Each structure stands twice: as C-alpha cells, then as structure tokens.
Amino acid sequence: MTDAKDERRPAGELESSVMAVLWAGDAPLTPGQVQLSLGSDLARTTVTTILTRLHDKGVVGRRRQGRGYAYYPVQDAHGLTARRMHSELDRDTDRETVLARFVAQLSPDDERILRDLLESGER
Numbered sequence: 174m175t176d177a178k179d180e181r182r183p184a185g186e187l188e189s190s191v192m193a194v195l196w197a198g199d200a201p202l203t204p205g206q207v208q209l210s211l212g213s214d215l216a217r218t219t220v221t222t223i224l225t226r227l228h229d230k231g232v233v234g235r236r237r238q239g240r241g242y243a244y245y246p247v248q249d250a251h252g253l254t255a256r257r258m259h260s261e262l263d264r265d266t267d268r269e270t271v272l273a274r275f276v277a278q279l280s281p282d283d284e285r286i287l288r289d290l291l292e293s294g295e296r
Contacts, residue, residue, distance in 0.1 A: 187215075191223050192232070192246060192253070201236060201243035232256075 194210040195202060202210070204221040211220070224244045227233040232253060235242040248256065265271045279287065 187219075187223050188227060188232075191220065191227065192250075195233060195244060195246045196250060198245075201238070201245040203238060203241060203243050207244070 190211055191207055194207050197210070198206075204217050204224055207224065208215060208217050208220045221241075224233060224235070224242075228235055228244065232247065233244045234247050235244045237243075246253075262268060262271055276284070276287070
C-alpha cells in the first residue's frame with residue numbers, strides 16, 4: 174500500500190499550479206509566498222526548484238528581493254499555450270506535414286477561426 178505523500182503527481186501539474194498562483198498575483202511573488210498560496214504540503218525548496226526551472230525555460234521572469242528572488246509570469250496562459258505549440262512544432266523536421274495534419278484534425282469551428290485569423294493578418 175502506497176502512502177499518498179509518496180505518489181508522484183502527473184508531469185506538469187506542479188508547474189501549472191505554480192503558474193496559476195503567479196497569474197493570480199498582482200506583483201512578483203517569492204517562493205515562500207507561492208508555497209503559501211498553493212496551500213499544499215510542498216516544501217519551499219520544491220517550489221523554488223519549480224520556479225527556477227520555469228525561469229530557465231523562459232516562462233517566468235525574476236527580480237532580486239532580499240537574498241532571493243521574486244518571480245512573475247512573462248506571458249498570460251494563452252501566450253504560454255501558443256509557446257508550447259511552437260515548441261512541439263519545432264521538434265519535427267517536416268513542419269509542412271505536421272501543420273497539414275494539425276489543420277486536418279481541426280473542428281469546423283476551429284478551422285473557421287484559423288481562416289479568419291489568417292485572412293485578417295492577426296498575429
């Protein structure tokens with residue numbers, strides 16, 4: 174029988190939770206403030222590690238605050254999703270095929286939205 178504390182969380186769940194806290198904040202937050210907002214049993218060092226990894230990925234920025242850092246999101250949730258989509262696209266050498274298959278799997282509503290965006294030149 175495994176203890177609930179020993180079970181691993183799904184990949185990305187902690188990062189998503191931390192990002193939600195940062196997006197809800199009205200100012201940069203320290204790891205301790207993020208930990209308190211999460212209201213979980215996570216150690217401050219775990220939160221610091223997550224924030225450092227997010228910073229290394231370019232998802233959050235940071236500024237000096239005392240002996241440590243306060244962190245802030247550099248993009249909103251929609252921007253982060255778009256960034257992830259670009260990262261996935263960059264992993265394959267045949268962009269045309271990937272994009273063609275992506276478009277082929279769009280719902281009619283999503284296809285209409287994409288066409289409208291492309292025609293309007295919105296970026």
